[in-house]
Amino acid sequence: MNDEEYQRVRHILGRRPTSAELAIYSVMWSEHCSYKSSKVHLRQFGDKAPKTDKLLVGMGENAGVVDIGQGWAVTFKVESHNHPSYVEPYQGAATGVGGIVRDIMSMGARPIAVMDSLRFGPADAPDTQRVLPGVVAGVGGYGNSLGLPNIGGETVFDACYEGNPLVNALCVGVMKHEDIKRAVAPGPGNQVILFGALTGPDGIGGASVLASATFDEESHAKRPSVQVGDPFMEKLLIECCLELFREDLVVGIQDLGAAGVSCATTELAAAGTGGMHVDLDAVPLRDATLRPEEILMSESQERMMAVVSPDKVDRFMEICARWEIPATVIGQVTDTRRLVMTWRGETIVDIPPVTAADEGPVYERPLEPPKDLGALQSDTPGRLTRPSNGDELRRTVLWLAGSPNLASKTWVTSQYDRYVLGNTVLAMPENAGLVRIDDESGLGIALSLDGNGRYTRLDPYAGAQLALSEAYRNVAATGARPLAVTNCLNFGSPEDPGVMWQFARAVEGLADACQYLGIPVTGGNVSFYNQTGTTPINPTPVIGVLGVHDDVRRRVNMALTSDGATIALLGETREEFGGSEWAHVVYGHLGGLPPLVDLKAEAALASVMVTAIREGLLTAVHDLSDGGLSQTLVEACLRGGLGARISLPGDPFVTLFSESVARAMVAVRPGGEARLAALCESAGVPVSQIGVVGGDSLNVSGRGPDGDQQELFTIPLVELREANERMLPSYAN
Incomplete structure (x- = not known):
């Protein structure tokens, strides 16, 4: 809290704030909780939101909720736990998962x-x-x-994240329309109940300390600010909450994450009838020496706060006791429009809760393009030496297949349970995760989470749209119709005009693209101060797209498994290598402009894929993104265990490694070629047959140095697999 913000608190209260009041305002007005530097830009998501009757709960709640049909609703959200994960990797990442799960629980969903x-x-x-x-x-x-399946995501390596890793976690939950819950505290006389784990010293000040930290050699001193998680308590809490919801015992509910009791009480009170009285002596403590300021700011995990009518308190407590969940009445709702807290008989907080929850400072930070942007964009990959013959092309395919960003992530994903609960239909390394919602109809949802910091560094407006495009394309590649968006916006310091320009342009690009594609942003997270010293990370918007699959039994995966099936390339390939994996892996180069955004082509491609999958025309679909057609072929062949014979149209290097968007590779069921061609023609999507599935090698022919069509290279699948799978275990173990 700076001097100006402190003086504003004094003006609101008409006096000097107590230490407990100062604790509340400091965490609630922190960048993490108040979005004070980003709010002026984030409004575009609402101002430009496409009109849709599918959005049941939008931004401003713990998570957005969308209608997926048949009376079902889905809530999903992604958030960051970057700084805690640098300080204490295991607990930082673990509590990131726990926090986003509680956001989903607080909406009434499983x-x-x-x-x-x-x-x-x-x-x-x-x-x-x-x-x-x-x-x-x-x-x-x-x-x-x-007991939650991890169905997808990404693992990326880049020098800009050294000293400042990004750990973004997404959770999705399901409920019936009538089960939606809100973070409100209406009804004077209703009781305020804190339930879940006891309150301890872990995470104190995390929202204000770690969310605005930049890392240096003293960062390990911040370990006390990292929360400690207990997933087994959270599992009990999930089941307890769902039973409370089924019996309609909850008027309003809020999870305790960043800013702990401070956040839960101020936000619940501000969104309800405006008043609440809390007795901090009633808060169950793990450490009896905690002062009231520490109780207010503690970010101990696995805690929830509920508003319950007096006649239902006894039943609420019975259910909590059965699940062995500690629960305590710590206050009640009032109509005073004041948040009053007492401690050992003294009033230590008496504030208008809306001023802490909703009326924090809003800054219009200075904006200007980074000083090196012009030079960066002018340094195009055109000066880089390209492979000129079959042997060099072969070597490049293997380099990319074994590079850190494109190599198999099995070492990572094998540590996650992908199929627990029995409803996972597709999971990593597929295009998107796919989960069955309704057994009888086959209704399901697809999710993809994507980002590209290099693209966004070169052009923030286009980079955000390209991240959205990839996630949109991945969801459609399973046969699902894209429906809604969440985002986690990871940037450097908002006090840097260059960073704020990147942020503003990225938000504008994402809002414009969502408006064009007709899919609303339902919520998300902003993470600033991601930098080491004065050097920020590449601006990294991570975009999650949710889609609806009418019948998951008709889904298609990425694996080439049908011997003799025709392989076709959908979409237009251009010479686009700015920010590409080829330039990054082979030369360590970043420069030029990212691929051209083509939202019209993305929508057209998605419509073709969804229709073709629904009609049973395709046996495999894999989108083209990082690494271009080369990496798509590698992954599809290795996933299915079958090779392919490919004849490349045009320049072999461009066709193999360009990262033009709005493209997909498909394997066509015998007899489906004509119908697919008709769908593509109707939608205006270019289509070309480039090969056939079969064999135990990737065999590629194309135009040679003399211009004649010839065999360029052959790579046995066993060699491809060895290159693709050796990288990560060699570094991680």
């Missing part, structure tokens, strides 16, 4: 799956080897203990 988006420094860097194993173990340990 959590059904999680995903994660992870970014680290170079794979061989000492700090990556410190952070990576702990983060992966934390994500897996907490999610597995909860």
Whole structure:
């Protein structure tokens, strides 16, 4: 809290604030809780939101809720736990999962799956080897203990994240329309109940300390600010909450995450009748020496706060006792429009809760493009030497297949339970995760989580749209119709005009693209101060897209498994290598402009894929993104255990490694070629047959140096697999 903000608190209260009041305002007005630097830009998501009757709960709640049909509703959200995960990797990542799960619980839903988006420094860097194993173990340990499948995500390596990893966690939950809950405290006389784990010293000040931290050699001193999780308590809490919801015992509910009791009480009171009286002496403590300020700011995990009518308190307590969940009445709702807290007989807080929850400072930070942007965009990959013959192309395919970002992530994903609960239809490394919602009809949901910091560094507006495009395309590649968006916006310091310009442009790009595609942003998270010293990370918007699958029994995966099936390439390939994996892996180069955004082409491609899958025309679909057609072929062949004979149209290098968007590779069921061609023609999607499935090698022919069509290279699948699977275990163990 700066001097100006402190003086504003004094003006609101008309006096000097108590230490407890100062604690509340400091955490509630922190960047993490108040969005004070981002709010002016985030309004675009609401102002430009496409009109849809599918959005049941939008931004401003713990998570957005969308209608997926048949009376079902789905809630989903992604949040960051970047700074805690650097300080203490296991607990930072674990409590990131636990926190996002409670956000979903607080909407009245049963959590059904999680995903994660992870970014680290170079794979061989000492700090990556410190952070990576702990983060992966934390994500897996907490999610597995909860019994929630981890159905997808991404693991990315780049030097810009050394010293500041990104750990973004997503959770999705399901409920019936009538079961939606809100974070409100209406009805004077209703009781305020704190239930779940006891309150301890862990995480004190986490929202205000870690969310605005930049890391240096003293960062390990911040360990006390990292929360400690207990997934087994959270599992009990989930089942307890669901039973409370079934018996309609809850008027309003809020999870305790960032800012703990401070946040839960102020937000519940501000969204209800405006008043609440809390007795801090009643808060069950794990450490009896905690002062009231510490109780207010503690971020101990696995805690919830409920508003319950007096006649239902006894039944509420009975259910909590059966699930062995500690529960205590700590206050009641009032109509005073004041949040009053007492401690040992003294009033230590007396504030208007709306001023802490909703009326924090709003800054319009200075904006200007980073000073090196012009030079960066001018340094195009055109000056880089390209492979010029079959042997060089072959070597490049293998380099990319074994590079940190494109290599198999089995070492990571094998630590996650993907199929617990029995409703996972598709999971990593597929295009998107797919979960069955209704057994009888086959109704399901698909989710993809994507981002590309290099693209966004080169052009923030386009980079955010490209992240959305990839997630949108991945969801459609399973046969699901994209429906809604969540986002986690990871950037450097908002006090840096260059960073704020990147942020503003990325938000504008994402809002414009969502408006064009007709899919609303339902909520998300902003994570600022991601930098080491004065050097920020690449701006990294991570975008989650949710889609609806009418019948998951008709889904298609990425694996080439049908010997003799025709392989077709959908979409237009252009010479686009700015920010590409090829330039990054082979030359360590970042420059030029990212691929051209084509939202019209993305929508058209999605419509073709969804219709073709519904009609049973395809046996495999895999989108083209990082690494281009080359990596798509590698992954599809290795996933299915069959090779392919490919004849490349045009320039072999461009066709193999370009990262043009709005493209997918499909394997066509015999007899379906004509119908697919008709669908593509009707939608305006270019289509070309490029090969056939079969054999035990990737065999590629195309235009040679002399211009004649010839065999360029052959790579046995066993060699491809060895290159693809050796990288990560060699660094992580």
